[in-house]
Amino acid sequence: MQDNLSHSDTLRGLRDGLPIGLGYFAVAFSLGITAKNAGLSPFQGFVASFLNHASAGEYALFTLIGENAAFFEVALVIFITNMRYLLMSAALSQKLSPDTPMLHRVLVGFGITDEIFGLGIAEKGRLSVRYILTAFLLADIMWSSGTFSGIVAGNILPAAVVSALSVTIYGMFLAIIIPPARKNRVILALVAVSFALSLLFSVAPLLSDLSSGTKTMVLTIAISAAAALLFPVKDEKGGRA
Numbered sequence: 001m002q003d004n005l006s007h008s009d010t011l012r013g014l015r016d017g018l019p020i021g022l023g024y025f026a027v028a029f030s031l032g033i034t035a036k037n038a039g040l041s042p043f044q045g046f047v048a049s050f051l052n053h054a055s056a057g058e059y060a061l062f063t064l065i066g067e068n069a070a071f072f073e074v075a076l077v078i079f080i081t082n083m084r085y086l087l088m089s090a091a092l093s094q095k096l097s098p099d100t101p102m103l104h105r106v107l108v109g110f111g112i113t114d115e116i117f118g119l120g121i122a123e124k125g126r127l128s129v130r131y132i133l134t135a136f137l138l139a140d141i142m143w144s145s146g147t148f149s150g151i152v153a154g155n156i157l158p159a160a161v162v163s164a165l166s167v168t169i170y171g172m173f174l175a176i177i178i179p180p181a182r183k184n185r186v187i188l189a190l191v192a193v194s195f196a197l198s199l200l201f202s203v204a205p206l207l208s209d210l211s212s213g214t215k216t217m218v219l220t221i222a223i224s225a226a227a228a229l230l231f232p233v234k235d236e237k238g239g240r241a
Helices: 002-037 042-051 055-066 071-081 084-093 102-110 114-122 129-156 159-166 168-183 185-203 212-230
Strands: none
Touching: 002 042, 002 055, 002 114, 002 129, 042 055, 042 129, 055 071, 071 212, 084 102, 084 114, 102 129, 114 129, 168 185, 185 212
16 A cells, blocks of 8 residues: 555656756756856756756856856855745645654755745645655756756857857846736835846946855845845734744
8 A cells, every 4th residue: 555655656746846847947948058158067067956956046156157256155155045945944844744754854855946845835734755856856857957958059059049048047037026026016126126236236346346256145135134124024914924
């Protein structure tokens, strides 16, 4: 009976992970062009994507590598852009069986992405480790393969085509920020402030001399902290979350 349940969880994981993986592949292909411009090989891009599951974090990673940023800057930027997964992992751990081995808990935490988290939270009752890890592994392989393919394409295609494909990554970020900005004026204002401050940091004396990694860290922390203080999210009862 247990074998049948495990087999079912694996099949469900493959079924639910496939559409997520297809979406990941398309996004990662654009990131692969950025990785190619930063000088990464296809294998290096595959490994980087397999270990880093945030598109914004990976874009920052490849950008910083291309600018020869210090290891400390790269590590700190990646930590900041992936910090939300700590909270997601803590929330999802509550759905695991109390006797789940620590190794399995660590693997589930490593496999958290926004979409995989959504799958886990949507599960009724206890979360099957086999189900969530199968979905993640398939999606992560396709995510990594997209980066790999993007770098390979960047090495083969003409320079003009590669330059044109490089623009797609900005389209991806616009697709991420426009829908919530249209629904929430606070988000719209924060996006506008982010653009303005980014421009200021790129042209103002002294500020423009900062490295790209330092600018990203300062702006991310400052804007996020200000937003949390000035516009706290309300819980269902009307209080602060």
